[in-house]
Amino acid sequence: MNPTREMTAEVRRALDERWPRVQKAARSLFEIIEAYAGSGTRDDESRIAARSAAHKLNGTLGTFGRRDASTVAATIEELLSGDGNKVVSADLRSLVEQLGELIGR
Amino acid sequence: MKVHAATSNKSPITDTSAMDAHSSFGTHPRLTETPRVLLIEDDEIFAELTVLILAERGIADDRTLIAGSMAAASDLLRSESVDLILADLSLPDAVGLDVVRSCLEVAPDLPIIVLTACREVEVALEALSAGAQDYLVKGEFNDEDLLRAIRYSMARAQGEAALRATLRALEESNHQLEESNGQLEEYASIASHDLRSPVRTARVFNGRMMSSPTVRDDPKLALLGSELDGCLARLEAMLEGLLDYAQARDLSSSGDFRDEELSLLVDETVRDLAADLDTARAEIALDGNRAVRGHPVLLRSLFHNLVANAVKYRSDLPLRIVVTAEETRDGRVLVKVADNGIGIELKYRTKVFEMFERLSSRNEGIGLGLSLCHRIVSLHGGRIWIEDGLDGDGIAMCFTLPGAP
Numbered sequence: 001m002n003p004t005r006e007m008t009a010e011v012r013r014a015l016d017e018r019w020p021r022v023q024k025a026a027r028s029l030f031e032i033i034e035a036y037a038g039s040g041t042r043d044d045e046s047r048i049a050a051r052s053a054a055h056k057l058n059g060t061l062g063t064f065g066r067r068d069a070s071t072v073a074a075t076i077e078e079l080l081s082g083d084g085n086k087v088v089s090a091d092l093r094s095l096v097e098q099l100g101e102l103i104g105r
Numbered sequence: 106m107k108v109h110a111a112t113s114n115k116s117p118i119t120d121t122s123a124m125d126a127h128s129s130f131g132t133h134p135r136l137t138e139t140p141r142v143l144l145i146e147d148d149e150i151f152a153e154l155t156v157l158i159l160a161e162r163g164i165a166d167d168r169t170l171i172a173g174s175m176a177a178a179s180d181l182l183r184s185e186s187v188d189l190i191l192a193d194l195s196l197p198d199a200v201g202l203d204v205v206r207s208c209l210e211v212a213p214d215l216p217i218i219v220l221t222a223c224r225e226v227e228v229a230l231e232a233l234s235a236g237a238q239d240y241l242v243k244g245e246f247n248d249e250d251l252l253r254a255i256r257y258s259m260a261r262a263q264g265e266a267a268l269r270a271t272l273r274a275l276e277e278s279n280h281q282l283e284e285s286n287g288q289l290e291e292y293a294s295i296a297s298h299d300l301r302s303p304v305r306t307a308r309v310f311n312g313r314m315m316s317s318p319t320v321r322d323d324p325k326l327a328l329l330g331s332e333l334d335g336c337l338a339r340l341e342a343m344l345e346g347l348l349d350y351a352q353a354r355d356l357s358s359s360g361d362f363r364d365e366e367l368s369l370l371v372d373e374t375v376r377d378l379a380a381d382l383d384t385a386r387a388e389i390a391l392d393g394n395r396a397v398r399g400h401p402v403l404l405r406s407l408f409h410n411l412v413a414n415a416v417k418y419r420s421d422l423p424l425r426i427v428v429t430a431e432e433t434r435d436g437r438v439l440v441k442v443a444d445n446g447i448g449i450e451l452k453y454r455t456k457v458f459e460m461f462e463r464l465s466s467r468n469e470g471i472g473l474g475l476s477l478c479h480r481i482v483s484l485h486g487g488r489i490w491i492e493d494g495l496d497g498d499g500i501a502m503c504f505t506l507p508g509a510p
Contacts, residue, residue: 005247011161018157025150055195055222056148062244063154070244077222 006065015064026060026103029053033076037096051080069102139163140188140259143170145178147196158248175199175207182211189259190217194225201228205235216262218254238262294351297344304344308337346473349406350480356400357484364509365404367430367440368394374408381416386423395430395438396509399485407481410474411502415444425495437487438508443494443501454491
């Protein structure tokens with residue numbers, strides 16, 4: 001992954017003003033992923049919803065310059081993009097835990 | 106997902122100087138003419154942030170259109186004036202290249218920048234091949250990247266549009282030229298056809314006059330009559346040649362092509378020109394028979410003209426003609442008709458294919474034979490040129506024809 005490029009100062013300020021609201025939305029997205037990782041079920045519908053949430057988090061967090069969180073979200077998205085049966089629960093749970101900490105759950 | 110209404114309809118940006126002027130902290134290059142962006146993005150948060158970034162960089166948020174699906178985007182593209190598309194490649198109703206294709210279907214000339222996830226970079230590259238101008242990886246670009254991509258994409262799209270317009274104009278000119286050429290050929294064909302009859306009649310009347318006692322017994326009149334007959338004979342030959350030249354395209358476009366053995370074409374030519382070849386004490390050999398595909402009349406005319414040319418421009422030695430043929434790498438047949446005649450100087454070897462060009466002071470030709478050969482070969486998609494002939498003398502007329510499948 002290429003290093004995330006910083007927004008210029010004015011844009012950064014404008015984005016920061018939005019962060020509290022975006023953080024709420026990010027938490028909602030995170031909860032979708034968390035629910036999937038915590039549940040024993042591996043149905044496709046939940047997996048696709050979790051993957052979509054990870055995809056959105058990846059872009060949004062990267063836009064805010066939160067590169068670590070964005071990278072973890074991208075890894076989760078990648079993990080959830082394949083066959084649901086092959087998702088290793090331990091890996092997923094660990095990544096979700098990490099993401100939660102990074103976005104200030 | 107809300108859709109913002111348009112406030113104005115300015116033309117796309119063209120000035121890149123503002124970008125170059127950007128340097129100091131807190132100042133940003135502004136687009137001198139604000140483009141209207143259509144953002145196709147189903148992630149409302151990301152869409153909101155993108156609009157915010159655009160607004161901060163001079164692209165007013167009330168000008169930016171947002172569509173949450175491909176269907177909504179298509180509707181907007183049909184109803185609104187848009188300068189540039191920013192498109193996510195993962196939409197509810199279209200994914201990957203389908204997004205680009207759908208956009209181009211509705212708005213083929215609009216620049217598209219695709220927004221992609223990191224794992225979709227390969228798809229993004231394919232999107233560029235499919236017609237997108239640029240791509241940005243979500244979460245990895247900043248406002249400078251976005252603005253630069255917009256600016257350059259629009260400049261490229263404008264350049265491409267100008268190129269397409271030039272190509273269209275060129276195609277139109279070519280079409281007009283072809284039409285004009287066709288009309289000229291038709292005119293030449295009709296004129297030469299219609300003139301042949303009065304010229305023949307004039308020759309007949311001249312012949313009658315020359316055989317009358319008054320002319321026959323007067324040396325001056327007899328000489329004039331003879332010169333007149335020579336002039337009329339050349340005029341008749343010229344008209345025949347023009348007619349053949351003009352009719353060559355009609356024959357080739359008839360599509361009546363067939364496979365022909367070179368050995369047959371050479372044999373028939375030898376039979377047709379038997380008397381002339383006999384006079385020239387000629388020997389003709391074929392080395393490497395091949396089958397070519399072409400119009401039977403035109404192929405015969407080609408060989409007839411080339412061999413007749415060798416006869417006309419022979420040296421004092423007995424004429425030798427060697428026809429060789431070989432296949433080329435692209436499936437065509439390269440034929441060489443080499444002789445030991447008087448040859449053609451290197452500097453004239455292209456000029457002789459022009460109409461009415463005669464290099465010899467001999468009066469046998471009218472200067473249409475080789476231009477007709479050039480035309481016939483060209484009409485078969487081939488090339489014709491001249492090389493040295495046999496044993497350093499004469500010439501070899503080299504040409505390519507389609508090989509028989």
